[in-house]
Amino acid sequence: MANKIRTTHVGSLPRSQDVVDFIFSREKGEQYDQTQFDKVMSDHVAKVVAKQVEAGIDIVSDGETSKISYATYVKDRYNGFGGDSERNAPADLKLFPDFLKKLSQQGGTPEYSRPVCNAEISTKNTSDLNNDISNLTTAINQHKAQQGFMNAASPGVISLFLPNKHYSSREKYLQVLGDVMKQEYETIVDSGLHLQLDCPDLALSRHMLFTDLSDEEFVSIANLHVEVLNHALRDIDKSKVRVHICWGNYEGPHICDIPMNKMFDTLMKVDAQYLLFETSNPRHAHEWTIFRDRKSEIPQEKVLIPGVIDSTTNFVEHPELIAQRLQRFTDIVGKERVIAGSDCGFGTFAGFGAVAPDIAYAKLASLVEGASLASSQ
Template sequence: MRRSQDRILTSHAGSLPRTERLVAANAARAAGEDVADWEQLLATEVADLVARQQEAGVDLVGDGEYGKSMTSPMDFGSWWSYIFQRTQGLSLDEGGAWVTDRHLSTPGDVRLTGFGLRRDQQAFREAYTDPTSGIFVGAPPVFPKVTGPLRYTGQEAIAADIANLRAATVDAGTADAFMTSLAPGSASRIANEHYADDSSLLEAWADVLREEYVAIIDAGLILQIDDPSIAENFDQIEPEPAIEDYLAFSRLRVEALNHALRGLPSDRIRYHLCWGSWHGPHTTDLGLRDIIGTVLQINADAITFEAANVRHEHEYRVWDDVELPEGKVLLPGVVSHATNVVEHPELVAERIVRLATRVGRENVVASTDCGLGGRVHSQIAWAKLRSLSDGAALASAELWR
């Protein structure tokens, strides 16, 4: 994994806006229609996307999660829901359950509430239930539930994703490419009617997802683990748990992830931490300071995290007190998915510099808070990536003068 040796490199958190023809093709396939030349269409779209990332100044490119179906331009969930299409042992849960009752591994039972019942949504119920608010939450979708032994069935899908990205990087003349895959802790946030306990369920998901991890690494790509659950679960526990209880709860998920990553090279793995990408107040978010020690136990040398949205931008100061372990790299979000305002390059540079002066310029790669695809309009997303690149150039001029 490249480091910022002579300038600040740039990347992003994974999802990028889908084109109109890709959204239309995904919608047709979801409706059961045959899409002529689907494989060629997807390959072409990924190749065009990689070239466009390079034009925008992105150094460490990805496939935009194009192989993870998105049937509308605005879609907050494809990063997560894709795995259910690649896993055996699931059935639709007509009750729409998001998670089931669970217990912390230390005293103090808690219940993870249903999707749409976050504590943030309870605190701002009027805003969340107002269709004119911009953060309206309608009827919850139908989620799957675990009803049998979990087994990975996505070999052909991941092979196609890998082939498309590899071909695109060859055409573009770059080897610096990454691909995302879900973490066991995030995958497990659905109802479970088969496994005896939380640990067994997490272990099963770890075994399922390891197949994707190995395939991505073996293909010579960088693996990015998408895992909002470590931070986001905190907002879905009612009542609010004590921090020490929540960390014990989270360590089970870190252990499951590390089990899935066993034997894989940590210098080719990046871990994406975020607080969920929904556009809400986020007043009940857990602080970075509370969980960074747990996150640093993950067997990944790079950490991508939200550092630009206004609920977490101040947390760069965490690195005044937390020492970045040897070999670790930070990919802070310096442009955000949470606003349509395009960040000025000088602000982007400021965000980069204040973190680089704390952890070392070679240990910072400028990135996005979260995936831009499905969160902001395509035109805005690409303007943000251009501002990201321009800001990194300004920061480089200051840091290497």
């Protein structure tokens, strides 16, 4: 079909129990069989790619299978991290302590290690990254997926979840993170995969780490994060890069979220052709109008990937609704510059996710059907 709207998602997908068990064995420092670990990871990646292709997804991922989470996985790949850091709930949940307590009692908040940076950061090993790339590229070839992408943490989101206790300033810490992560970014792109930078630091960190600042002061910090990120991306073709901005993949009030309109300029500054953002989240669904009203400020090379399915509820969005959401953006920039995506990942933390695995893939299948409807309209 001419001008077919392609489909993708943010990255993480539900992991099987054997995958989760191995990940937490490593997380807890327990003994485990590395050969069996590698086999379980490769087998699972093959399965999740097959399921994505079966659902009709054009641009697939490895589901972030081997990672404990989208940000803290770096502690397993780089030296300089140790100990643990205090947990800090988002500001909106603190305003509703009864709900926060309920989440905690029901297991609604994931538990995993959040070390601090307590020494010089350097590469520990590249085997995890190389294995991830090999597993995904092999599965793509086996199941004939059109294109693949791999997630990587941005310097800013690492600084959010792994606080600095070593370097003289946050700025220095960010700079070092950018220099270290540069090689990971380039290795992913050199393999033929697209690189996705996960950047909740450009929105979520406003109501987690920088609650004492004004919005304007926070935007200045977010712009610094983008400068560091762009420096790390300086040798990579923008057409191979995706960036995801996020206010937190959790069901909650979200009344402390900074508006997209205040982060719009920052998002547009990232040296990435593809922009992923939330539009199904009830707190942000109305913000498609920002893109309409600021159309002239969207660089011509940018491709919009709005989240047209939610990743925190087990409702399967109707294809007609998905088509309506997509048409709002195709009316702004044209079908060739819109890809259908999800609000966030379905398995942001290993073993943790609000959506049942089978329903997650049903939502992806509905995403594909909705994109087909929007393409034909």
